[in-house]
Amino acid sequence: MSNFSDLIDGYYRFRGTEWLEERERWAELAEGQSPRVMVIACSDSRVEPATIFGSRPGEIFVVRNVANLVPPFETGGGLHGVSAALEFAVTVLKVSEIVVLGHGACGGVKAALAGNLKDAAPGEGGFVASWISLLDEAREKVIAAHGQGEEGQTALEQEGVRTSLKNLMTFPFVKERVEAGELQLHGAVFAIKDGKLRVLEGDDRFEPA
Structure with missing residues (x-):
């Protein structure tokens, strides 16, 4: 260690x-830097984007947080770390692609699926609970279809990527560039156990890369 x-x-x-x-x-x-790709990944120590993608320094612009989540666009409320990184990547660096990278055995997704942090105080899980509430809608959908076991965990890891991709399109500067053909959005999930990367094809299935 x-x-x-x-x-x-x-x-x-x-x-x-x-x-x-x-x-x-x-x-x-x-x-200076001129990365063409932004990767939004989880903070999990086992999931290092540069290692997974074999990239060199300066090639990818990375922001990491619990469960690789993107909040929807909004201008009020607290501080906006992910939104600030996204704004910089898209409007200043002018990246041409954004990848939301989920992963297997995600602790944030596991907590969201269990729903056992709802009443936790800050410092005792409350900050995590507030953040992963971004998955509430996806959680209900997944539980109804897959339950809260291993199948549900995998399904919510994938649905979390879809949620972040959907939220990316709520940012006007992202939507504008996507519709102009200047920016592409991608989703993927990396399985720690077998090392396989599955890529979201359209809005439908995650297929092996």
Whole structure:
């Protein structure tokens, strides 16, 4: 298990090997970034987008949160970390594709499916409960069709990706670019257990990549 001193040791290995090997690349990146793809992924330590997609530094713009969720567009209320990252990626970096990356064995989805954090206080699960309430509508649909077991977990992981894709289209600057053919939205789910990536085909099925 890594602690901070292990991370520092890892930094020294990186600085003495990969950084040196890609010195020109890092020099270019010091002048700015121009990723073409944004990935919205889960904070889960087992699901690192750059590792899964084999991407190099500067190639993907990543935002991570519990259960890889995108809230619907709104201008009031609290702070908007995901919305700010989305706005920057689309309007400043002008990415041409956005990928919502879900994953198997997702703890946030498991909590949403169980529904056992509804009355939790902040610091005791309340923040998580408020965030995963974005899955409430999907949860009811999934439970009705698949129950709350393993099948329901998988179904809600997929439905969560669909929910985020739907919410992306509530952002005017996203909708405008999608309809202009300047931006494409994709959904995928990575299975930790077997390493398979399943990609959403249209609005229907998740098929192996």
